[in-house]
Structure formats: C-alpha cells, structure tokens
Amino acid sequence: MTLPASLPRPILTCLAAGAAAAGAAMLGSCSEKASGPVAVSVIGTPAELAKPLNHLPAPAAKLMLEATAQGLVAFDASGDILPALAQRWIVEDDGRSYIFRLRRALWANGDKVTASDVARLLTARIDALRRLDPEGPLDVVEAVVPMTGEVIEIRLGAPRPFLLQMLAQPQMAILSRDGGTGPYRSKRWGKALLLTPIEPESGDEDEEGAPAPWRTRILRAERAAMAVIRFRQGAADMVLGGRFTDLPLLVPAGIDRDAVRVDPVQGLMGLAVTGKGKLLDDDDVRLAINMAIDRSQLPKLFPLGGWAVTEQIVPAQIDLPAPPARPAWAGLPLEERRARAGAAVARWRGENGDPPVLKIALPKGPGATTLFALLRHDLGLIGLAAERVELKDEADLRLVDEVAAYDSALWYLGRIGCARKVHCSAQADAQLQAASLATSAAERMARVAQAEALMQAHNGYIALGAPVRWSLVARRLTGFTPSPRARHPLNHLFPSPN
Numbered sequence: 001m002t003l004p005a006s007l008p009r010p011i012l013t014c015l016a017a018g019a020a021a022a023g024a025a026m027l028g029s030c031s032e033k034a035s036g037p038v039a040v041s042v043i044g045t046p047a048e049l050a051k052p053l054n055h056l057p058a059p060a061a062k063l064m065l066e067a068t069a070q071g072l073v074a075f076d077a078s079g080d081i082l083p084a085l086a087q088r089w090i091v092e093d094d095g096r097s098y099i100f101r102l103r104r105a106l107w108a109n110g111d112k113v114t115a116s117d118v119a120r121l122l123t124a125r126i127d128a129l130r131r132l133d134p135e136g137p138l139d140v141v142e143a144v145v146p147m148t149g150e151v152i153e154i155r156l157g158a159p160r161p162f163l164l165q166m167l168a169q170p171q172m173a174i175l176s177r178d179g180g181t182g183p184y185r186s187k188r189w190g191k192a193l194l195l196t197p198i199e200p201e202s203g204d205e206d207e208e209g210a211p212a213p214w215r216t217r218i219l220r221a222e223r224a225a226m227a228v229i230r231f232r233q234g235a236a237d238m239v240l241g242g243r244f245t246d247l248p249l250l251v252p253a254g255i256d257r258d259a260v261r262v263d264p265v266q267g268l269m270g271l272a273v274t275g276k277g278k279l280l281d282d283d284d285v286r287l288a289i290n291m292a293i294d295r296s297q298l299p300k301l302f303p304l305g306g307w308a309v310t311e312q313i314v315p316a317q318i319d320l321p322a323p324p325a326r327p328a329w330a331g332l333p334l335e336e337r338r339a340r341a342g343a344a345v346a347r348w349r350g351e352n353g354d355p356p357v358l359k360i361a362l363p364k365g366p367g368a369t370t371l372f373a374l375l376r377h378d379l380g381l382i383g384l385a386a387e388r389v390e391l392k393d394e395a396d397l398r399l400v401d402e403v404a405a406y407d408s409a410l411w412y413l414g415r416i417g418c419a420r421k422v423h424c425s426a427q428a429d430a431q432l433q434a435a436s437l438a439t440s441a442a443e444r445m446a447r448v449a450q451a452e453a454l455m456q457a458h459n460g461y462i463a464l465g466a467p468v469r470w471s472l473v474a475r476r477l478t479g480f481t482p483s484p485r486a487r488h489p490l491n492h493l494f495p496s497p498n
Contacts, residue, residue: 027143029405037194037216037304038477043241047220049193057402059241060221067195067219069173072118075166077481077492081164085118085174085181095159102150103482108178108185119188121174122152129171131412135432136214137166137406147488149286161439165406183491184217193219194273195490217490224365228253238477240488242470244269244302244364262304263469263486267403270362270463272416275396275421279355280423285348286459288341289358289397291329292382293375297467301370304478309465313456314412321445325453326407338381357385361395368399370468391444403467403486409448409483410435416461420467428454 031237042049044060052069053063066074086100105113123144127390130138138155145151156163173180184195196218222230224246230236232253250260273280273289280286295309309388314324329337348355358376362368376386389395393474403413418424428451435447455461479494 001420008038008452016249024054030412031450033217034204036213038214038217038238038490039218039220039236040238041222041230041236041241041492043227043239043243043246044221046096046221047189049219053175056171059243063219063240063488063490064073064186065173065180065186066177066487068182068216069175069187070182071167071169071172071174072122073168074489075168075342075487076485076487077479077488079484079487081168082214084168085113095161096156098156098163099147100152100154102152105181106444107176107181112334113174113181114149115152117176118150118174119144119146119152121176122154125172134419134421135417135436136410139436140287142357158439158444162406162408162410163208167293169405183489186219189218191220194221197491200445212462214494215491219490221257225249228472231255231259234473236481237474238473238488238493240379242468242472243363243365243367244371244468245363245367247302247304247468247470248366248370259472259474261471261480261482263307263403263471263483265403265467265469265484266407267467267487268313268412268415268461268463269465269467270400270461271397273396273460273462274361274398274421275359275394275423277356278352279348279358280396283459284344285355286346286423287329287383288382290327290392290459290462291332292339292341292378292384293462293463293464294334294378297374298371301374302367302468303469304470305467307466310463313416313461313463314409314452315466317443319408320449320452321442322449325456327451327456342382349383355384357387358397359392359393359395360386360388361391361398363391363399363401397462401467403469410453413448415453423460425454425458425460428452428458450463 016258042060042063043057048055048058048060049064052064055061072084072086072089074082076082085102085104085105087103089098089100091098091287102113102115102118107113126138126144128140128142130136139161142155142157145153145155154163175181179185182198185198186193186195188194197211197215202453224242227236227239228246228249231239232255273286290311295311298305298309311327311330312324313321317323331339345355358379360372362372371389374384379386391398400416402415413428416422417427417432418429431451431454435451437442438444440445471480472487473480477493479492479496480488
C-alpha cells in the first residue's frame with residue numbers, strides 16, 4: 001500500500017511500520033504506548049462523517065462535529081463545560097445576558113473568524129433547533145449580537161441555567177461551508193480520515209515542527225461488527241458509539257472485559273407513540289401497551305453493570321419541585337397489569353374488530369432484534385400483534401434512544417412533545433408553553449411539573465430504561481474517562497501534562 005507523501009515524516013514512519021507488520025488493517029497502530037497516531041473507529045457510516053449536520057444525532061456525526069467544528073463552549077469527558085471557540089465569558093443581568101470573548105481562530109480558508117460570523121451562524125442554528133424544541137433552553141433567546149470584532153452577546157428574555165450545556169452540544173458547532181475551526185483539520189486518507197491538531201500544545205511538536213504523531217487521529221466510521229473485530233485485532237485503539245443494539249457482539253468476539261467502558265448516562269430509551277388512528281388514540285390501549293411490557297427482563301437480555309430500567313419519563317427529580325410522577329400501575333404485580341391490559345384490548349376488539357398490527361421502528365443490530373422479540377411476546381400476551389420496521393419507515397411505536405443534552409425535566413418533555421410528532425397531550429403542551437412565559441423560576445418549574453404529570457398519564461411515551469453507551473478502549477489511552485454525556489473528545493485521550 002502506498003502512503004501519502006504529504007503526511008509528516010514521523011506519522012509516515014509509524015504508519016509504514018504498522019503496514020509492514022500487519023498489512024493495511026493495522027495502519028494507525030504502533031507498539032509504543034503513545035508514539036503513534038490513535039486509530040479510532042466510530043460505529044456509523046462514512047456519510048455521517050462527510051456531512052455530519054445532515055446525520056445528527058448519529059454518534060459518528062457528533063464525533064466529527066466535535067473534532068472539527070467547535071461551538072462557543074465544549075464538554076470535557078467528565079461532562080464539565082470548557083472554553084472552545086470562546087476563550088472566556090461572563091453572565092450578567094441576572095442570567096439574561098451571556099457575553100463571550102472569542103479566541104483567535106481561522107476558518108479553513110485562512111480567513112479570521114469574526115464575531116459577526118459567529119453571531120450569524122449561531123442565530124441560524126438556534127432558529128433551527130427552536131423549531132424542534134420550542135420550550136427548550138433556547139426558547140427565550142432574543143438575539144445574538146456582535147459587540148466588537150471579538151465579542152458577542154446572547155440576550156435572553158428570561159434566565160436559562162442550562163444555556164451553556166446546550167451551547168456545548170455538537171449541533172451548536174460553528175462552521176462555514178469550508179468547515180469549522182478545529183480542534184482538528186481533517187483530510188481524506190484512503191477510506192479513513194486523518195485528523196491533525198490545528199494548534200499543537202507546547203512541547204508536542206516533532207523535530208520538524210509538526211504535531212507529535214500521537215496527537216494525530218485516524219478516524220473511520222464503520223459497522224459495529226467490523227469495528228469490534230478491528231479493535232480485537234489491535235488495528236484500532238478505540239471504538240466509540242456503542243449502544244444496546246451492538247452490545248451482544250462483544251462476548252462472541254472475545255473482547256476483554258477490561259477494554260469495555262460504559263458511560264454513566266441519563267436520557268431516554270423507550271418507545272414513542274407516533275402512529276395515528278383509533279387504536280392508538282384510545283387512552284386505555286396506550287396504557288395497556290405501557291403496562292404489558294416486562295421491563296425486569298431487560299437487564300437479563302442486556303447484562304450491564306449499573307444499568308436500570310424505568311417506567312418514568314423523567315428518571316429523577318433533577319430540577320422539578322418534587323419527585324417525578326410514578327405511573328399508578330407501577331406497583332402492581334405483572335400478572336395483574338397484563339390482565340387489565342388484556343381487558344382493555346378485548347374491549348377495543350369488541351367495539352372495533354381485530355386491532356391492526358403494530359409497526360415498531362427499531363434500529364439494526366442484534367440487540368434490537370432481542371428487544372423486538374421481547375416486545376412482540378409481551379404485546380402478544382394482551383392480544384396485540386407487532387411487526388418490526390426500519391427507523392426510516394412509518395411506525396406506530398418508534399424507539400427513542402438519546403442521552404440527555406442537559407440536566408432538566410424540560411429536555412425529557414421537549415424530546416417527546418407535540419413538536420416531535422409524538423402522540424401528545426394538548427394540556428401538557430399548554431403547560432409547557434405557559435412555563436416558557438413564566439416570570440419566575442418557581443412558576444416555571446411548577447408548570448413543568450404539571451406538564452410532566454400529564455405526559456406521564458397520557459402514555460404517549462413508553463419508558464424502558466436509561467440509554468446504553470459503551471466504548472472499547474486500548475490501555476495506551478490513559479486519559480480516557482467514562483462520560484455522563486457520552487462525550488469523548490479526541491484531544492483528551494491522554495493525560496494532560498499539567
């Protein structure tokens with residue numbers, strides 16, 4: 001295989017050594033702990049790396065944006081906020097004004113990034129996200145204003161304590177048509193991407209002034225099975241983007257348990273009711289579906305330390321004034337729940353005839369196959385038939401599997417609200433809209449609590465458990481940290497010299 005001559009000599013040397021030792025599959029792997037480039041496989045497709053904004057929230061798309069197009073701020077692996085395109089910021093006017101000073105940065109074409117650029121691009125991104133999440137943390141953004149060439153202000157109509165967490169999301173990345181501002185620049189390298197740091201840290205250059213080879217990343221997006229095999233063979237230092245769908249691949253592949261890192265995330269993993277018609281418009285039928293599922297089987301199907309199932313939309317009190325609503329049926333024995341559910345379906349059948357087959361949209365992967373088998377069995381026990389369809393198809397029940405972007409009940413409710421075309425409660429939606437207009441934090445959270453109770457009772461979303469996020473990590477990556485946000489910045493894989 002011919003290696004690109006344009007690469008820095010130390011990287012060429014390391015890659016050539018890997019190629020000579022184990023062929024093309026071993027490129028990106030060097031024997032010394034931190035001497036060579038880090039080979040990363042993310043579960044996904046090359047298209048998700050090529051056009052990440054078009055493929056959110058896919059893990060590969062998120063990783064690519066995080067690596068090449070910073071937002072104003074970013075998450076570190078621990079979930080804390082770090083400076084990114086903004087080097088510092090202040091909060092004024094009782095939380096209604098966020099003022100950011102931009103660091104010196106250049107676009108890919110060499111032009112300087114200005115406050116006007118950032119304000120224009122950020123405004124467009126905020127407008128797009130508000131259409132998806134009308135009552136979310138961006139609902140009160142009044143303007144993004146360039147104050148000087150290096151300073152912008154985000155003006156809010158009311159305080160939003162989770163604004164920085166939202167600004168750290170990959171979808172808030174600032175990028176032009178030519179790309180973003182780093183921390184890496186990417187270039188094609190065979191079927192992979194070569195990511196080179198834009199601003200090498202002091203002391204990390206080689207003798208020619210290029211970034212040290214271990215600061216470089218070789219990034220691939222590929223199927224989970226291929227990524228796992230590549231890691232097992234030592235041809236990848238890390239696999240990112242693991243979900244419950246691919247968890248069953250690890251044991252037969254013979255992956256060392258110590259290499260598996262599980263992120264302690266919270267979020268939504270369950271079924272959104274997205275179908276229309278008499279069956280799902282019936283309150284008792286939606287309730288029956290929710291009651292029928294035996295969640296206690298899920299930890300047996302997906303053995304993962306610390307993973308918990310749930311019947312609730314919001315997993316904990318977080319910022320609610322009281323603990324979230326628990327379904328009235330949650331304490332009933334499973335047999336009684338299913339008896340009530342079966343009676344509701346029998347009543348519907350008596351009034352309307354045989355119910356239509358429920359189409360359940362799930363991703364690909366052996367874990368999803370296992371989940372569908374459980375759902376089909378449990379629904380069959382109450383008289384409902386089910387068939388599996390792809391996520392892109394029309395469906396009656398659609399899997400939601402997302403990590404919470406910020407720690408608020410508003411994220412959970414907004415993700416499965418009317419704006420997301422989930423079967424929703426008009427009363428709950430009205431309470432969320434009223435919360436957006438509330439004049440005090442206490443009133444706002446009281447409205448949100450009312451909306452949460454109404455949404456839980458509506459059964460437009462069937463909670464199953466917390467999301468599952470896992471990675472495979474080689475021993476050399478001693479800076480890797482399990483993340484409550486499932487975020488693993490590629491420039492934080494080794495301990496900081498400080």
